[in-house]
């Protein structure tokens with residue numbers, strides 16, 4: 031089975047063409063392929079399938095084999111792959127995902143990277159859609175206690191559930207412990223991704239993401255959009271905002287209620303799975 035390894039700001043993926051939709055990979059096989067020692071090594075696995083609604087369909091799995099509706103860095107890699115391999119010929123096209131139709135634009139080739147802009151759609155603030163077990167109109171500035179420590183967080187849906195926690199110092203904050211605990215908190219029946227942020231100024235934010243089904247990653251595209259959306263809602267930033275992540279920077283713009291995410295995608299190597 032042929033595969034291509036790609037990444038977007040260090041958030042890395044194994045891409046496999048499944049044009050006949052016959053690949054029935056089990057969660058165990060997916061986590062084996064993504065395993066850093068026993069497999070290719072990746073944060074997620076992406077299948078490229080045909081679509082009768084859009085130009086092409088992206089099926090996304092996390093490193094642990096769980097399915098996710100959307101992946102921001104993954105969709106940029108996917109867009110680069112289908113464009114470079116002639117599966118689509120246009121520079122602007124639509125991709126079917128479990129979160130709906132996503133429009134992408136191949137912007138430019140910059141050294142090894144292709145810069146891709148993705149219309150990530152509207153952010154959903156309704157807790158029942160996140161989903162979250164609270165009876166409120168939004169989940170901004172909620173409080174939980176983890177080991178008697180008060181944690182203030184906001185949650186939204188950007189195709190997948192995201193929670194945002196503002197901290198004083200990203201470098202010293204216990205991101206793994208709090209991330210894992212909030213990911214699995216009973217408030218979130220389908221778990222949550224957790225983003226820790228420090229606001230630099232009205233145009234720049236630093237962040238790190240604990241991803242559902244993965245753990246700490248070098249970047250998270252949907253996470254960067256969730257961070258920008260929550261901070262804009264609270265009038266703490268202005269569009270466009272640059273979200274600096276351990277693997278690099280994403281630019282997030284607002285076009286009305288839609289979020290535009292711009293960033294790189296790079297192919298690393300190809301191979302065959304035994």
Ligand SMILES: N[C@@H](CCC[C@H](N)C(=O)O)C(=O)O
Nearest residue numbers: 098101102103190250251252
């Ligand atoms: N890395 C992604 C998000 C992937 C899905 C996430 N782990 C989930 O389960 O919701 C991104 O770049 O958006």
